[in-house]
Amino acid sequence: MTSRTADVIDVDGKKVREISLPDVFSTPYRPDVIKRTVIAAQSHRLQPKGRNPMAGKRTSAESLGVGYDRSRVPRVKGDHYPRASAAAFAPSTVKGRVTHPPRAEKVISKAVNNKERRLAIRSAIAATAMKQIVKARGHILSETASLPLVVSNDIQTIEGAGAVRDMMQNIGVWDDVMRVVDSRKTRGRQRHSRGRGLRQAIGPLIVVSNDRGIGKAARNLPGVEVVTVDSLGAEMLAPGTHPGRLTVWSESAVKLLGESMGEPE
Numbered sequence: 001m002t003s004r005t006a007d008v009i010d011v012d013g014k015k016v017r018e019i020s021l022p023d024v025f026s027t028p029y030r031p032d033v034i035k036r037t038v039i040a041a042q043s044h045r046l047q048p049k050g051r052n053p054m055a056g057k058r059t060s061a062e063s064l065g066v067g068y069d070r071s072r073v074p075r076v077k078g079d080h081y082p083r084a085s086a087a088a089f090a091p092s093t094v095k096g097r098v099t100h101p102p103r104a105e106k107v108i109s110k111a112v113n114n115k116e117r118r119l120a121i122r123s124a125i126a127a128t129a130m131k132q133i134v135k136a137r138g139h140i141l142s143e144t145a146s147l148p149l150v151v152s153n154d155i156q157t158i159e160g161a162g163a164v165r166d167m168m169q170n171i172g173v174w175d176d177v178m179r180v181v182d183s184r185k186t187r188g189r190q191r192h193s194r195g196r197g198l199r200q201a202i203g204p205l206i207v208v209s210n211d212r213g214i215g216k217a218a219r220n221l222p223g224v225e226v227v228t229v230d231s232l233g234a235e236m237l238a239p240g241t242h243p244g245r246l247t248v249w250s251e252s253a254v255k256l257l258g259e260s261m262g263e264p265e
Contacts, residue, residue: 006146008251009150011166023258024257029127033119034241038235038238046109050104050105051101061090062075062077125257137243144172145172149247150250153251155208156211177221180201204223207227208253209250
C-alpha cells in the first residue's frame with residue numbers, strides 16, 4: 001500500500017510536523033460490513049422478553065360443543081358468576097390468551113465473525129479520513145481542515161471545558177459542537193419519564209492513547225465523546241450504522257493504532 005501522511009497540529013491549530021499514517025487508514029470502505037457489525041453490537045443490549053407458558057390458561061373455561069345454538073368458544077363455568085358468559089382460554093376472544101406471545105428462549109442477539117468485526121473497525125477508521133463521507137454524515141468542519149485530524153499529545157492533558165472549547169475552535173471543529181446544540185429536541189409523554197426525553201445529534205469523537213484529563217474536561221460538552229484506542233469499537237466510529245464520524249486523533253493514538261491493528265487481512 002502507498003504510504004500516506006498527515007499533518008500534526010498543536011492545540012492552537014498550528015502545524016508542527018508530519019507523520020506517516022498506518023495502513024489501517026487505507027482499508028477499503030465497506031459500509032455493509034460496518035452496518036452488520038454495529039447492529040450485532042446493539043442487539044447485545046436488548047432485554048429478553050417472554051410470557052409465562054401458563055399465561056391465560058389458568059381458567060375453568062370449557063366449550064359446550066355443538067347443538068346449543070351458540071359459538072363453540074370456551075366459556076368460564078358458573079351460573080351466577082360475573083364472568084359466566086365471558087369467553088376465555090381461546091385466542092382472539094374476549095379475555096382470551098395471546099395467540100403467539102413473545103418467547104423468552106428466542107435468540108435476539110446477533111453474532112458476527114471476528115474477521116468481519118475487525119474489518120468493520122478498520123473500515124470505520126478509514127472512513128474518518130474521507131472528507132466527503134464525514135460531510136455526508138452531517139458534520140461541520142472548516143474547509144481548510146485536512147483529514148484525519150491529528151493533534152499533538154498535549155490534547156490528552158487538557159483540563160477544563162473552556163480549554164477544550166478553545167482547542168476545538170482552533171482546529172476547526174467547534175461549529176460541529178454548536179450543530180449538536182442546535183439539534184437538541186425535548187420529547188414528552190412517556191419517553192421523558194423513561195429517560196429518553198432529550199434527543200440530539202452525534203458530535204465529534206476524541207481518540208487518545210492515555211486519558212490524562214481530557215475525558216473529564218470534555219464530558220459536559222454536548223455530543224462530544226472521549227475514548228482510548230484500546231476501547232474503540234465500530235459503533236463509536238459509526239453511530240447508528242452510519243460511518244464517517246468526525247474524529248480527532250492524538251498523535252500517540254495514531255501510532256498506537258498502527259501497532260494494535262497491524263496489517264489488513
